[in-house]
Amino acid sequence: xxxxxxxxxxxxxxxxxxxxxxxxxxxxxxxxxxxxxxxxxxxxxxxxxxxxxxxxxxxxxxxxxxxxxxxxxxxxxxxxxxxxxxxxxxxxxxxxxxxxxxxxxxx
Numbered sequence: 001x002x003x004x005x006x007x008x009x010x011x012x013x014x015x016x017x018x019x020x021x022x023x024x025x026x027x028x029x030x031x032x033x034x035x036x037x038x039x040x041x042x043x044x045x046x047x048x049x050x051x052x053x054x055x056x057x058x059x060x061x062x063x064x065x066x067x068x069x070x071x072x073x074x075x076x077x078x079x080x081x082x083x084x085x086x087x088x089x090x091x092x093x094x095x096x097x098x099x100x101x102x103x104x105x106x107x
Contacts, residue, residue: 011032012043015043031085067089069084088106
């Protein structure tokens with residue numbers, strides 16, 4: 001096949017601001033994880049596939065396989081669909097007291 005540009009596991013964007021390594025990044029309807037630390041104007045690699053440790057909404061329990069959404073306002077993943085962007089699945093259970101959980105990204 002001569003027309004494949006990439007395998008689709010990551011995209012490159014121009015960082016609109018500083019981005020921490022491992023930080024969730026919303027690009028349109030896509031949510032990914034920054035591959036490295038970037039400053040505004042850098043070409044940033046954003047992973048769209050994989051399993052990552054991410055911030056989760058407090059006081060919310062996750063069960064393995066639950067749909068997860070990115071809450072861009074709160075800066076965390078949540079099981080609340082309304083107003084948020086579908087991003088993946090819970091990789092494992094997470095207690096409501098946990099501040100992080102693991103997500104399997106889906107696009």
